[in-house]
Structures are given as C-alpha cells and as structure tokens.
Amino acid sequence: MKKRKTGFTLIELLVSISIIAILTVAGLISFSRASKVSRDAKRKADLETVRQAMVQFRANREDPLIGTPGQYPTATGTSKEQFDTIVGELQSKGYLSAGDIKDPRDPDVTYICDTCSSNTFTFKADLEHPSPTVLPVSNP
Numbered sequence: 001m002k003k004r005k006t007g008f009t010l011i012e013l014l015v016s017i018s019i020i021a022i023l024t025v026a027g028l029i030s031f032s033r034a035s036k037v038s039r040d041a042k043r044k045a046d047l048e049t050v051r052q053a054m055v056q057f058r059a060n061r062e063d064p065l066i067g068t069p070g071q072y073p074t075a076t077g078t079s080k081e082q083f084d085t086i087v088g089e090l091q092s093k094g095y096l097s098a099g100d101i102k103d104p105r106d107p108d109v110t111y112i113c114d115t116c117s118s119n120t121f122t123f124k125a126d127l128e129h130p131s132p133t134v135l136p137v138s139n140p
Contacts, residue, residue, distance in 0.1 A: 036129035042104045043125040047111060047137040050087060053095040054121060054139065071118035072139070079112035083123060086113065 008016075054072050061070025075085035090096040103109040103125070114136065115122040122138045 039104045040127045046101045047123050051137045053090045057095050082113035082116050083111050
C-alpha cells in the first residue's frame with residue numbers, strides 16, 4: 001500500500017494567497033476612498049459652520065432703527081491669516097465654539113478667506129474626492 005502525503009499543493013497555496021491579496025487591495029482602496037470622503041465632509045461642515053457664524057454676527061449688528069445692515073468681521077494679512085483671525089474673533093464673541101476649525105488631514109493647513117470685506121466673504125477649502133477641487137462658501 002502506498003502512503004498518501006497530506007498537505008496543500010503549491011498551486012493551492014498560490015491560489016489562496018492570490019485571493020487574499022486581491023481582497024486586501026480592494027479593501028485598502030475602499031478605505032482610502034472612504035477616508036477622503038470623510039475628510040471632505042469635515043471640510044464642508046467646518047466652512048458651513050463658519051458661514052453661519054458670520055451671518056449671525058452680521059445679523060446681531062444690524063441697526064433696527066434705520067435698518068442698516070451690520071458688517072462682517074474683517075481682518076488683514078494673507079488669506080490664511082484673515083481666516084484664522086476671523087475665526088478667532090467669532091470664537092471670542094461666542095458665535096463659534098472653541099473647537100478646531102482646521103483641515104482634518106493636516107492641522108497646519110487651514111482654510112482661506114478668498115474675499116473678505118465688511119460686506120461680503122468667500123471662504124475656500126481644497127477637497128480630495130473625487131478629484132482635487134476647491135469648495136467655495138460665500139455669504140448668502
């Protein structure tokens with residue numbers, strides 16, 4: 001009688017390893033996409049929160065007797081410095097909570113104030129998905 005060896009053949013091992021590798025790559029790609037979408041959602045939420053705080057700031061500064069609209073907070077410097085200064089002012093006056101309004105991927109990168117004056121504003125952030133695009137948020 002011949003004795004039969006037990007175990008896996010080389011082909012069976014290669015097929016199993018290939019299937020595991022394909023599933024791993026598919027999972028990593030899916031995770032990468034989900035991470036980008038999540039970071040973009042945070043960016044959109046941050047800019048919308050600041051936009052709402054700006055509108056509330058202006059509304060609270062209207063002159064009810066003569067109907068003169070209030071003004072948005074303004075700042076000088078680079079577009080990044082303007083945004084940081086405006087957010088700091090809105091936080092100090094209670095229009096924004098003290099949470100971080102920072103880019104979720106790189107906390108050293110912040111959003112920018114593309115156009116900031118006492119009558120108008122446009123904030124921008126770079127989005128990652130589906131491709132790098134710019135998200136502008138303006139006054140209503």
